[in-house]
Amino acid sequence: QVRLVESGGGLVQTGGSLRLSCAASGRTFSSYAMGWFRQAPGQEREFVGAISWNIGSQLYADSVKGRFTISRDNAKNTVYLQMNSLKPEDTAVYYCAASLVYGTRSVPVYDYWGQGTQVTVSS
Numbered sequence: 001q002v003r004l005v006e007s008g009g010g011l012v013q014t015g016g017s018l019r020l021s022c023a024a025s026g027r028t029f030s031s032y033a034m035g036w037f038r039q040a041p042g043q044e045r046e047f048v049g050a051i052s053w054n055i056g057s058q059l060y061a062d063s064v065k066g067r068f069t070i071s072r073d074n075a076k077n078t079v080y081l082q083m084n085s086l087k088p089e090d091t092a093v094y095y096c097a098a099s100l101v102y103g104t105r106s107v108p109v110y111d112y113w114g115q116g117t118q119v120t121v122s123s
Contacts, residue, residue: 002026002098002112009094009117012086016121020081022096022114030074033102035110036081038092038119045095047105051079059103064090086121093118 008020022034035050049060051070058070067086072079079096094117097110104110 002029002032004096004098004112004114006094006096006114006117009119011120011122013122014087016086017082017084018086018119020083020094020096020117020119022079022081024077024079024098026077029077029098032098032100032112034070034072034079035097035099035104036068036070036079037095037097037107037110038090039095039116040092043092045107047107048081048094050099050102050104052102057102059105061105083119086119088121088123091119091121 003025005023033052036048037045038048039045047061049070051058051072067084069082096114098112099110101109
């Protein structure tokens with residue numbers, strides 16, 4: 001069992017930066033690949049990026065590649081999403097999720113989800 005709690009969301013202007021954190025409970029955190037997803041009002045939840053359990057690999061959606069960076073600290077049971085050069089279209093609720101499978105962008109493959117944190121980018 002893994003419990004996930006996101007934090008760090010807020011209101012930022014276009015071009016600004018935010019860093020989201022996702023704190024995990026459970027002794028098996030380091031066994032899971034971690035993903036970030038987002039969901040804007042009226043839209044489906046979409047993949048943002050993922051990081052493998054051993055931090056060796058990251059995967060990003062084309063829409064955020066070069067602007068967002070995922071990292072994790074297994075000693076702190078925490079995964080991060082650094083978001084730079086934010087755009088109004090990045091506005092959404094951001095979720096972290098855990099999966100035993102790395103490299104997937106598919107929502108159903110992720111077993112555990114946080115409650116989400118709102119990110120709003122003003123123009």
